[in-house]
Amino acid sequence: MTVEEIATHRTIVLEGSDGVGKSTLAHHLVSQHGFTAVHSPRTPDHQDLVNRYLDLLARPGRLVLDRSFLSELVYGPLYRGHSRLTWSQALDLAQLVTARDGVFLHLTAPTATVRQRLKDRDGQAPGLVEITALADAYQRAFDTLTRHAPVLTYDTSSNTSRPPG
Secondary structure (H helix, E strand, C coil): CCHHHHCCCCEEEEECCCCCCHHHHHHHHHHHHCCEEEECCCCCCCCCHHHHHHHHHCCCCCEEEECCHHHHHHHHHHHHCCCCCCHHHHHHHHHHHHHCCEEEEEEECCHHHHHHHHHHHHCCCCCHHHHHHHHHHHHHHHHHHCCCCCEEEEECCCCEEECCC
């Protein structure tokens, strides 16, 4: 699947660990396909995540989410011991993405590639064990999500995609 084919959707949710190319792809979708991008860094603990994403998904027009509520289900358990969202809440939000002619794009790249990208971008990077743990957690999350919403997996190291699962 090409980026042009991905861009036929009205809503695109880009997910994957830091360094897989979410922001790069979001920028391309904005500049070449007229999407509005929303980058979602870690939301402060006091902010209601469900309402934040309900508001974002209520926006008109073509939307690309550069990270989303799904990342809370990955990073939360790994770094805080729990997620601030339940799977039920996440699946309700996923239904809204689907209703907006949306697709979830699981961006991946080999662990060593991700680590090098992070070092090039930030001057430092987590170890391979931590990057692997994040990739594994994302895979588990997408294995669940695939049963409820359209998911594409896109390997950013080779620009090829494969069906989920």
